[in-house]
Amino acid sequence: MNRLVILCFLLVIFTVNAQQQTRLPLRDYFFETWNTRSGLPHNSINSLAQTQDGYLWVGTWEGLARFNGQEFKLFTRSEITDLPDSGVRALTPTSDGGLLIAGARGGISLYQHRQWDTQPNAQAMVNHVFKSKNEDLWLALENDGVFYRPAKSTQDIPIIQNVSAYRIIEDKQGTIWAATSDGLYKIVNYTATLMTPHHGLPDAPVYTLLITREGRLVIGSERGARVLNGNVFESPHPQLSAESISSLLEDNHGDLWFGTINKGVFRLSVDGIEQLDAKNGLPANRILSLLQDRENSIWVGTNAGVFRLREAPFSSWGKKRGLSSDYVRTVLSHSDGSLWIGGSTGLDRLQNNKITQIKGTKQGSPYSVLSLLEQSQGDIWVGTYTSGVLKVVNNELVPYLNRDNGLGSNEVRSLLFDSKNRLWIGSAMGLTRVNTDGSLDQFTNEKELPSGFILALSEDKRANIWIGTGNGVVVYNTQTDKFKPIQFPKAFSAKYAFGFYIDDKYTWMATDRGLLRYQHSNGHMTILGRELGLPVDKLFQIVPFKDSLWLSSNRGIIEVNYKQVNQLLDSATKGSQTLAFQLYDEGDGMLSAQANGGxxxxxxxHSDGTIWFATAKGVSTVKPARLKEATEIPLPTIVESFSVDGKPMLLPVDGDTLVLPPGVTRLSFHYAGLSFIMPQRLNFQTKMKGFNDEWVDRFHIATAEYTNLPAGKYSFAVRSAYPNTDWQQNDKVIHFEIQSHFWQKTSFKLVVFFIFVVVIYSAYRYRLYRYKQVEKELTSRVVKQTQALQEQASAFAYQATHDQLTDLPNRRAFDGWLADNFTDFKARNTPLAIAIMDIDHFKRINDGWSHLIGDQVICEVANILKAHCEGEQEVARWGGEEFTFVFPDMHTVQAQQLCEQLRKEVENKDFSSIAQGLSVTVSFGVSDSDNVDDYDRLLSRADQALYKAKNNGRNRVECIAS
Incomplete structure (x- = not known):
């Protein structure tokens, strides 16, 4: 009977659509935990919610926290006006984008449009609050029961009294259900009825409720979970019939999640029931809240922090999941749909998520597997570390060829059956070919090979055999029966060739200096290495998948676009392009970022659309389609803060225009893309309409600053995008207006002009009336007045092009100079170098001392720069703590030397007169105009060099040479 109940429940709850969706086993999720060390105010997570704008909210006993994917912002009583206590018990999003917050002392507040609207307090601690369809506010109170507050009323009307109410919910028919210490109440037309054990309920308190997408009621009680089936409550699974259930969740697959009092989390799906507890990664077994966000991650609130289960790009198989070894060296996709995995202590076959260990030992010890090969008939051949070549026969490893019967070495790192069905064996002592008649041919580094250490073998479409060694590559021509060495250019410094990928035009080689491309038509070689943006030197394996190349390395897995790599390698001006890549490591679900090679x-x-990598901690797999699905999820963009001259401003409501006073010099915007899957990889673009209508790439930088904007109306826009995707239509816009000084207003200018005309006219009339001598005198006065006006105009022009703090030329002056002169320098073929300088850790100076001290530091640094810039060299304040330099008639090397002198001057400067214990360093990014066609690109390269200096430790000069 129990089995029938379970089967019926699964067939009803998990729809056909949900069954068709792929789901990960709990063991394949990527786990992350946040607690007080991560910025949370308290470790007990009473409630979790996500609002329509994309923010994740966390309610704790010490306040409310808002998470944007990278940091928590804390809200306490000081921010939430009139909330009587910082203890937050319940969070409930509203249908119009707001958030209801209920506190430990009965406080209720509504957060909407960035503003707090405090509601009248309830009479006791609010365990739950929600709005019904008719806008009534329902309250579940500790010890006092269930109350409702009619729409547009402040009076709380009791429905159930003298019990502890924990949760209230409304079903599709408008029935209200209440979980209480007495059990489950059904409320119809404001009349409550207690559901009794006669209905299938346990005689125990009910803690939590859920209405599924199918409209079914699920309850969690002190003595198990139940589902309403008709008029009777039934257990969804025998294992859940007696557990103390504290929270419930239905995910996007239709699976049910059950949080318990002391046994962690259970998930019930068509695949059965799974449990996740503290032994398997949870920070604690007491579950207080559950949430699935819009990116389909599962958030678990415990009494030891927030725990997230994310469908990470990568999942891994290791010894804990049945492999013979955690140290995996080779992985092979078989034509029958299975995967063969070889490691330091044996060989395994993975099929249908089940591991089968292949039998066979040498003197009682398992074989250490180095390489694998599938023959055309489906047979598996195995290269080992110390036992030569084996063959799998009836799921058992059988010796085939070793040093005792003709193999050059028992260390076999590569195997290949060529088109003539000859077996090629690459070992540590050369190359062995087993002919179809069983005879052996040996090739060594004494004659045919540049090195006897063979790492990789591959056959191209012309039946040529490509051989990767510890000292380059050689190709065996089957028609001439001769070996032809492939000479790596000395400039590449490449030596080891670990793997091949051969397509119609190129042979791609994974080497110890990057990805090398060999063109079949002319033998021309190019290399994608660190110089072109590759993050590592050494690559092991190349796996083509659709429009990408996946590269394994010691620092993780790198994904690059095949077309973009070719464009970069074909470009005559390689330095002007940037390699777009994604580097995946432990943060993306890999147990180890060290992929194995050799x-x-x-x-x-693999045939199922996955890619598998051998690593130092098991075999890791990624499904690129899942990555693409993640980037198609809508990505909200939020402007989180806006400051004017260092003072925070209240952000305007969408559509409103913020009016700023005259004389504003610095505007700062801090923004975020609300992705919790890959927040650190998001790219941003900004645009200041009214100043520059073009989108400006900010890459991963989440701040934008503008200085000395003239009076006028502006619209700041920001948008975000996932890596390697198109920009979504998710622009966030802030409208503001900078007011004019009275002398900048048109009316004032008209009055001045009118007065001026009147004075001129009067002078003219007076001149006609007086003698010629008086006429000369008046003419002289007019000249003096005109000169005075010109001087005033010059002063205004000076103010517009100079920074008020340092009296240096500002960004506008610098941009103007560069725009006006860049073309002339290019036309004369005269070198021009620029540099961007940034004061290191300037925020620490502002935070540690004060903004006043920060301004003094900027002035002192500016004085140093002015004192050491000579001749036609120009220095300008770029904005904030950034300065720019122009070095006419100089290349990068000369400019770098001058910047190094300036860096030392600042580093050696004694700033103790400004603040005790204060020391200041700066970083420079330098580039020149060689091979640059426009000054924006010149600036971009200098900016890239500055980021390089920052990433390499600051207090240094970095350059990007042409």
Whole structure:
């Protein structure tokens, strides 16, 4: 009977659509935990919610926290006006984008449009609050029961009294259900009825409720979970019939999640029931809240912090999941849909998520597997570390060839069956070919090979055999029966060749200096290495998948776009382009970022659309389609703060215009893309309409600053995008207006002009009336007045092009100079170098001392720069703590030397007169105009060099040479 109940429940709850969706086993989720060390105010997570704008909200006993993917912003009684206590018990999003917050002392507040609207307090602690369809506010109170507050009323009307109410919910028919210490109440037309054990309920308190998408009521009680089936409550699973259930969730697959009092989390799906507890990664077994966000991550609130289960790009198999070894060297995709995984202590076959260990030992010890190969008939051949070549026969490893019967070495790192069905064996002592008649041919570094250490073998479409060694690559021509060495250019410094990928035009080689491309038509070689943006030197394996190349390395897995790599390698001006790549590591679900190489295949694409990589901690797999799905999720963009001359401003409501006083010199915007899957990889663009109508790339930088904007109306816009995707239509816009000084207003200018005309006219009339001598005198006065007006105009022009704090030229002056002169320098073929300088850790100076001290530091640094810039060299304040330099008639090297002198001057300067213990350093980014066609690109390269200096430790000069 129990089995029938379970089957019926699963068939009803988990719809056909939900069954068709792919789901991960709990063990394949990527786990992350946040607690007080991460910025939370308290570790007990009473409630979790996500509002329509994309923010995640966390309610704790010590306040409310808002999470944007990278940091928590804390709200306490000081921010939430009139909330009687910082203890937040319940969070409920509203249908119009707001958030209801209920506190431990009965306080209720509504957060909407960035403003707090405090509601009348309830008479006791609010365990839950929500708005019904008719806008009534329902309250579940500790010890006092269930109350409702009619719309547009402040009076709380009791429905159930003298019990502890924990949660209230409304079903599709408008029935209100209340979970209380007495059990489950059904409320119809404001009349409550207690549901009894006669209905299938346990005689125990009910803690939580859920209405599924199918409209079914699920309850969690002190003695198990129940689902309403008709008029009777039934247990969804025997294992859940007696557990103390504290929270419930239905995810996007239709699976049910059950948080318990002391046994962690259970998930019930068509695949059965799974449990996740403190032994398997949870910070604690007491679950207080559950939430699934819009990116389909599961958030678990415990009494030891927030825990997230995320469908990470990568999942891993290791010894805990049945592999013979955690140290995996090779992985092979078989034509029958299985995967073969070889490691330091044996060989395994993975099929249908089940591991089968292949039998076979040498003197009682398992074989250490280095390489794998599938023959055309489906047979598996195995290269080992110390036992030569084996073959799998009836799921058992059987010796085939070793040093005792003709193999050059027992260390076999690569195997290949060529088109003539000859077996090629790459070992540590050369190359062995097993002919179809069983005879052996040996090739060594004494004659045919540049090195006897063979790492990789591959056959191209012309039946040529490509051989990767510890000292370059050689190709065996099957028609001439000769070996032809492929000479790596000395400039590449490449030596080891770990793997091949051969397409119609190129042979791609994974080497110890990057990705090398060999063109079949002319033998021309190019290399994608660190110089072109690759984050590592050494690559092991190349796996093509659709429009990408996946590269394994010691620092993780790198994804690059095949077309963009070719464009970059084909470009004559390689330095003007940037490699777009994604580097995946432990933060993306890998147990170890150290992918293994030196044996083949160490990575492979599988028939189910996954890619597998051998690593130092198991075999890791990624499904690129899942990555693409993640980037198609709508990505909200938020402007989080806006400051004027260092003072925070209240952000305007959408559509409103913020009016700023005259004389504003610095505007700062801090923004975020609300992605919790890959927040650190998001890219941003900003635009200041009214100043520059073009989108400006900010890359990963989440701040934008503007200085000395003239009076007028502006619109600041920001948008975000996932890596390697198009920009979404998610612009966030802030409208503001900078007011004019009275002398800047048109009316004032008209009055001045009118007065001026009147004075001129009067002078003219007076001149006609007086003698010629008086006429000369008046003419002289007019000249003097005209000169005075010109001087005033010059003063205004000076103010518009100079920074008020340092009296240096400002960004406008610098941009104007560069725009006016760049073309002339290019036309004369005269070098021009620029530099961007940034004061290191300037925020620490402002935070540690004060903004006044920060301004003094800026002035002192400006004085140093002015004192050491000579001749036609120009220095300007770029904005904030950034300065720019122009070095006419100089290349990068000369400008770098001058910047190094300036860096030392600042580093050696004694700033103790400004503040005790204060020391200041600066970082420079330098570039020149060689091979640059426009000054924006010149600035971009200098900016990239500055980021390089920052990333390399600051207090240094970095350059991007042409």
């Amino acid at each position: 044996s083949t295949p160490s990575a492979t694409a």
